[in-house]
Every structure is written in C-alpha cells, then in structure tokens.
Amino acid sequence: MRSLPSCLFALVLVSSTLAGCAPRDHAPGPAPATELAISDPWARPSPAGVTVGAAYLTIVSPAADRLLAAAVPAGVAERVELHEVVTDSLGQMGMQPVEAIELPAGQPVELRPGAHHIMMMGLSKPLVAGDTLELRLRFERAGERAVRVPVGAR
Numbered sequence: 157m158r159s160l161p162s163c164l165f166a167l168v169l170v171s172s173t174l175a176g177c178a179p180r181d182h183a184p185g186p187a188p189a190t191e192l193a194i195s196d197p198w199a200r201p202s203p204a205g206v207t208v209g210a211a212y213l214t215i216v217s218p219a220a221d222r223l224l225a226a227a228v229p230a231g232v233a234e235r236v237e238l239h240e241v242v243t244d245s246l247g248q249m250g251m252q253p254v255e256a257i258e259l260p261a262g263q264p265v266e267l268r269p270g271a272h273h274i275m276m277m278g279l280s281k282p283l284v285a286g287d288t289l290e291l292r293l294r295f296e297r298a299g300e301r302a303v304r305v306p307v308g309a310r
C-alpha cells in the first residue's frame with residue numbers, strides 16, 4: 157500500500173509521455189517531476205478513550221505551493237487541523253494550528269512526529285492498526301488530492 161501513490165504517479169508520467177513514444181532504452185534519465193507527489197502516508201493508532209489522532213506523509217511539489225487544509229469523511233472526526241510543534245520559553249513542547257504548510261519547489265516536506273502533522277480532533281472511534289483513513293488534502297495551486305492513509309505503529 158505504501159507504494160500506491162508513486163505507482164499512480166508513474167502511470168500519469170507514462171500516459172503523458174505516450175505521445176512522444178520514446179523507446180524506453182533511449183529515455184534520457186528521470187524526467188523532472190511535473191506533478192505533486194505524496195508518499196509514505198501513515199497514521200498513528202489512537203489508544204482507546206483518546207479522541208485525537210495524527211497523520212503523517214511526505215509531499216514534493218514541483219512548484220512552490222501550500223497545503224491549506226486536510227479533511228476526512230463525515231463521521232470520522234469532528235475536525236481536522238494542520239499543526240506545527242513548538243517549544244515554549246520553558247522548553248515545553250506543544251502544538252498549535254497553522255494556516256498553511258509551505259511547500260518549496262522540488263523539496264520534500266515531511267510531516268512527521270515532532271514536526272508538522274495533520275491532526276484529527278474528535279475521532280468518533282479509535283484509529284486501529286490495519287485500518288485505512290481516507291484523507292483529502294487541499295493545496296493552493298495543485299487543488300485537491302485524495303490519500304489513503306494506513307494506520308499502523310512506526
């Protein structure tokens with residue numbers, strides 16, 4: 157499942173170069189990415205009784221873009237926020253919502269524990285290892301993308 161987004165990406169590349177019909181042997185190395193790529197999505201299982209959960213993934217955008225919002229299907233969570241992790245003047249770690257996550261052109265932006273992440277608040281049921289979360293991401297330039305996020309410990 158983890159390789160699904162990159163497989164889809166490869167399919168898009170193949171179909172967009174069919175017109176040129178270059179033989180594979182003579183292809184001039186990897187083409188520069190023209191599509192936003194999302195890889196390695198995962199969500200942490202949530203312990204029973206905990207109603208918040210976090211999802212992580214890596215985004216590479218060919219052009220500068222911004223992740224503006226994330227959403228899950230109705231009934232899964234009350235709301236979904238983009239969060240950053242901050243350390244206060246006492247050295248205490250906390251997290252807070254951000255308006256957007258900046259995506260510099262061509263640079264992988266990793267949402268991971270201890271950094272930016274997607275926060276689900278008011279989960280109607282715990283996230284259980286083996287489940288899949290249907291996440292929708294909204295980008296300023298690239299528009300909407302659907303991501304299947306496997307739930308599992310890392």
Ligand SMILES: [Cu+2]
Pocket residue numbers: 210239240251252273274275
């Ligand atoms: Cu958070």
